[in-house]
Every structure is written in C-alpha cells, then in structure tokens.
Amino acid sequence: MASRPIVPLQQQQARGEGVIGGRKKRVVLGDIGNLDRVKGANINLNRPITRSLCAQLLAKAEAGENNKNVAIPNVTGPKPQVADEVVAKRRVAPKPAEKKVTAKPKPVEVIEISPDKEVQNDKFVNKNKEGDALSKKKSQTLTSVLTARSKAACGLTKKPKEQIVDIDAGDSGNELAAVEYIEDMYKFYKLAENESHPHQYMDSQPEINERMRAILVDWLIDVHTKFDLSPETLYLTINIVDRFLAVKTVPRRELQLVGVSAMLMASKYEEIWPPEVNDFVCLTDRAYTHEQILVMEKIILGKLEWTLTVPTPFVFLTRFIKASVPDQELENMAHFFSELGMMHYATLVYCPSMVAASAVFAARCTLNKTPIWNETLQLHTGYSEEQLMDCARLLVSFHSTLVNGKLKVLYRKYSDPQRRAVAMLPPAKNLMPENSCGSRV
Template sequence: MATRAANVPEQVRGAPLVDGLKIQNKNGAAKNRRALGDIGNLVSVPGVQGGKAQPPINRPITRSFRAQLLANAQLERKPINGDNKVPALGPKRQPLAARNPDAPRAVQKKNLVVKQQTKPAEVIETKKEATRKEAAVSPKNKKVTYSSVLSARSKAACGIVNKPKILDIDESDKDNHLAAVEYVDDMYSFYKEVEKESQPKMYMHIQTEMNEKMRAILIDWLLEVHIKFELNLETLYLTVNLIDRFLSVKAVPKRELQLVGISALLIASKYEEIWPPQVNDLVYVTDNAYSSKQILVMEKTILGNLEWYLTVPTQYVFLVRFIKASMSDPEMENMVHFLAELGMMHYDTLMFCPSMLAASAVYTARCSLNKSPAWTETLQFHTGYTESEIMDCSKLLAFLHSRCGESRLRAVYKKYSKAENGGVAMVSAAKSLLSATDMKKPVSS
C-alpha cells in the first residue's frame, strides 16, 4: 500500500493547495495548480501558504456583514493598481489575506482589466445606519414562539385581532403552560355555547312539598358544611347545580330534601376534591338523620336522573375569567364572590344563565366599591355582555346585598364579614342600582 510523503502537509478539505502541490479531482486525476497572486479577493484558509501556517478566519457571509463591507469600502476608498475609482472591499477589523511573497512575478505583472461602472454609484449608507436598519428588519430579533403563533391564529379565526382599548389579560400567563393561553378564548366561547344545556330550569311548579324558602335554608346549611370541611369553591357551585338540575326533573318529598343536598355534596366532592369527605362524616353532619346506605342510594338516583352529566360550566368557571378581566384587587375579588354566593342562595337567580350571573356579580361589585368606569370595554369583550344587558340581574344582586344583614340565613354574611375575606359583607350596597321600588320588595328569607 502506498504511503504518504512525510514532507507533504495534509490536505484541508475544500481548500486549494499551492506551490505546486498535487491535488486530486473528482475523477481521481492529479493536477498541478498554483495560486494566483493576491488581488484583494482571496481569503486566508486553514492550511499552508508560503511555508507558514495561516490562522483560520471565521467570517460568515450575512446581510449585516455585506453592509459592513460596503460601508468600509466607502470610508477607506483603497485603490487597486492605481485606480482610485474602484474601492477595495474588505472589513476594517478583518483584513484580507496578505500578499504571497513567493507568488510568481509573471502572475503579478498580469494586467488587470477593471470595467468602470457607467451608471452613477449609489449612495452607500453609513455603518451605523446600515447596522440599525438590518437589526430592525432581521427576523432574529423578533421572538416568535409556538405559543404566540397558536394564540395569533386562534384570535384571527375568532375575528378578535386589533381590538381597540382591550387589555390583554393573558399577557402575564404567556409562559405558564397550565394557563392554556393559546386555547383560553376558544374554551370560554365553548362554555357560553353549552352553558344553557346544563342550566337548571324553574322547577317550583312541579314541587308539591317544598318552596323557595326551603331551598334557601338548604343552600345556607350546605354553605356551612362546605366551610366546615374546607372544600373548594368549585365543589360548592357544582353542588348547587346538581341540586337544582335534579329538582327540575324529579319531585322530591320534604323529608328527603336534605338527603338530596348532602348526596349532591358527596358527588361534587368526589368530582372536584382530592380528599373528599367520607360518607360517615356526612352522616354525622346530618345528625344521623340519614344512614350511609340512604346517602349512597340517593347518590345513585341523582346520577341516574342527570345521566352522569357532571362536566358543566358552572358560575364559578366564568367568575374566574371575569374577575381576571376586571383587573381586580383582593377586596374586589372578595366582593364578587360574596355577591355570587349570595345570589346562589335565592331561587330567583335561576332565570339567569351562569355567565350572566358572573358578569352581573362583577358589575355590581364594581358599583359597590365605586370603581370607575363600572363597565369597561375589556369586560364587555370577555363577558360578551353590555352594561344594559346585565342591568336587571345586577339590580337583583344589589337588592339582595342591601337586605342580607336583616336575613335570618346568615351563612354568607358571616363568612364575608371576617377579616380574612376583607369584611366586604359590611360594605354598603350599590346605591346606583337600587331604586325606590326595589327597596319596598319583601324579603323572602
């Protein structure tokens, strides 16, 4: 096997060899090549030139680099072979390869034919202007993420691009994957489409042994149980939703009303909580009025009548989004939850869908705390309701707020009178929503 000569340097891939060094072409034929003299267009490459090792030059050919070449050429105006009209292109900080002293004289004496441009030379921008424009145009400076692309497409599909005076309430959560910023608008559009499918109907006309006051007493007691077990708010709203939906399809005797309530709480706890209460615990809070078997049988009855349809957009789902759209503080948030839970106790609020109840709770809370403006374009956009559309529901909530201190059902009032909840129950009701006619309405509880 043939061996490589010891005094022949190793060929660098992609770089021509000089001084008579043999290189091999694609067909395997050896040729003698000699490098031309330096005329200002050669760049040093890793290898041997003139008997000395040349350091590699890392010079990426990019737009900004070409702009730098043009700028340096305009500033320096280096002549080539005595022609002052042709600039020598080359970066100031990265000089071109030096002349090869060993290059043949015949090559250096060769006349260079340079054609002069007949058209007037274009005005070359300065280095700073070119760099600034390239930086502004370069797509590398624009941070484009997968999440931002999905969000832009989703908003474009919904026709919500370039909405004036609407704050981006999801800006702070753009890096939070659990917030689902890319899909949150589509999710709430879907919630509003299907909320009426799970909205309870007015059912008192089919109930022969119960009335509105009995329902209010049941919800007030369930709220105290909810506080005692320290359950999530989602559990409370789902419990009330299950009770009303069940009562709207089946007449219940008076003696089983509490059983329906505690069984609905068990179902909602299993659905929402990590550690739901045990059945024996629920038997205890009912003062042994019902056995474990009765609770489990009623649980099965409720699920059968509701066809196991538990994944529903309750009022709490919309409250979370609308509170975020109102850019509220802790006091405002507590006031919204106070009004929402207060309205949930009263049967008259069933005539309104969950999203309208949530929007009205936000509007009434802003009026009670004298927030200006009471209804913003951001709230109108995210809730889908104008101020006039929620006025009737808001007046009802304001009326219930004005009479909650006099009611005998005080679970909500006591809960939000505590300092940990901001004491918002003791704030005066929104006078702008109360009329003389409303103040004369009788209190049902």
C-alpha cells in the same frame, strides 16, 4: 498523356520559387505589401485595400513589429507609399471622433409658436399648478375642519379611545393557564351553559318552596366552609341539586338528603381528598344512614345521566374577575355577590355567565370603581352595561336585606377580615331598586 511544361529556373525565382534537393521551395511572403522583394515582377493589385487591412498594417507599424520600410500600395496610383510617412500623416491629421452607438430618438413633432404664446402658455401652466395646490390645500383644510366639528358635536374629543387589555399576557409562560386555548374554551362554555342550566321547577314541586331551598343552600355553604372545600365543589353541588329537582319530585323530608348526596358527588369530582360518607352522616345528626346516602347518590347520577362536567357560574366568574384587573377587595366582593345570587331561587332565571358578569358589575358599583364597565370587560363577558342592569340590581337587593335576614351563614363568611369584610359594606346606591337608572361613567 500530356506532360507538365518545364519552367526555367529564372522564372521560378521570379515567382518566388526555388529548387532545393530537386524539390521546389516556395518563399513565404511576409506581407502583402512586400512587393519589391519579387524582382522583375510587375504586379497590379486588382483588389483594393480595405479599411480593416489598413488598420492592421498601421497597428503593426506603430508597435514596431516590422522595422523595415514596408511599401504600401497607393490605391489611387502605382507609386507605393512608405508606412512611416503614412504614420506621420496619420499623427498630424486630427483623429476623427468615435461614433457612439445610440438609439435613434423618435421624431418629435415641432410646433413653432411665437414668443408671446410661449409666455402665455407658461403662465397658464403655472396658474394650473398653483390652482391644483390651492385646491388640495383647501380640500384638506375643509376635511379637517369638518372632522373636528363632527368629533366636537359627538363629544369624542374629550373621550379618548379605550385600549383593550390583554389579560392573558402575564400567563404566557404558565402551561396550566392554557393561553392558546382559553378563548376557544370559553366560547364552548357559552354554547354549553344553556344545555346544563336548570329551568324553573318550583311549580312542579308540591312540598318544596323557595324558602326551603334557600335554607338548604345556606346550610350547604356552612358545611362547605367547615370542610374547607374548593369553590368549584360548592357551585357544582348547587347545580346538581337544581338539576335533580327540575326532573324529579322530592318530598320535604328528603331535601337535605339530596343536598348531602349532591355534595358527596361534587367532592368526589372536584376534591383530591373528599369527605367520607360517615362525615355526612354525622353532619346530619344521623338523620340519614350510610346506605340512604349512597342510594340517593345513585338515583341522582341516573337522572342526570352522569353529566357532571358543566359550566357553573364559578367557571365564568374567575375569567370575568381576571378581565376586571381586580384587587383583593374586588375579588372577594364579586364572589360574595355570586354566592348570594346562587342562594336565591330568583336568579335561576339568568344563565350562569350573566350571573357571574352581574356579580362583577355589582361589585364594581359597590366599590365605586371607575369606569364601572369598559371595553375589556364587555369583550370577555359578552354583555353590555344595559344587559346586566336587571340582574345586578337583583343581587344588590339581596345584599341590602342580608343584614336583617335570618340566614346569616353567608353574611358571617364574608364579614371575616380575611375576606376584607365585604358583606359589611353599604349596598350600591345607584343599583338600588328605587333608582331607575345606573351610573354612566
């Protein structure tokens, strides 16, 4: 087995080794540049000093971490340089500018042009810009001129656009107004009104004519007023009478019995405290007994299949009056025309919503309201002024003959000062039959 060669102590010391207690002791080098500590050793550096290492040494020298003169080997020769001298030179020498890392721009193709061409191109660009601005100004001016001429030709400059009034804004806090569902409800009423609307039936009634029906309705209005019933009860009563007469032949002597039984049914449906059967017996001067009224009530319910929830003209009238933004006089006048139309058989050809809208239209014409019809009314009624003209003229013709007629109940009712005596006002001249066209405002 080969033994390790013994190195003399001097050579060990020359290599930086020592013997302590029989063991070798290595002297840790404080710096790579402290080459003068190793006495008698001539070491040539084969590895050049890098920039990062040199920067570290200079930073330590400037911070004062190593106050001793540290010899820095010169890369170009064996003679070392003192760190202080290097620092002095570094301080005297100007610092190189730091390189900023920037993205290299893409090479731009440079086109050399003469000064004359530059001036000409600048002028060309300016001319183009000025031409674009002038063309824009000219196009805007031309458009505005044409728009103004079109409006002037159509007469729109003098008529500002009407605003549709939100008639339910005031009832937003009223739960009974059902503002969230009111529009859907009236859409349903419009669809359902034709199903419950009675057709013309006088040709199928051999013993009843239009005059007898008018007398019955006039008497029922009087009874309704004496009992102080709600308007819904009156409208439902007339609806029940007409629907029953449309499906059942009634003798003349039972016509009043049909009216009494219909009002009893409507009162039970609409009123909180409806009149009793004996009250109707007394009103008919005991022409019909208690049992006859109840038997007729049962017959009517059977023929109508117990259908009492129907959209009468009153259902639409309340909504259309609200859309008209009325005063007390206009409201009473609209109710007057609606009941006047209900009393005459000729209005049965029109659906309930049209009768209600025509009543509001005729009332506005009678009271000289301007405008007679607007966008808000047309939106909520669904009818234009031209569509309502025929029915409104019919209602005004009834108004003109009411004073000299024999049926005075309705005239007396609406001649009351509490109802603003609207029946006593002169009929609307622009809706009289001799006038071929209505007012245009």
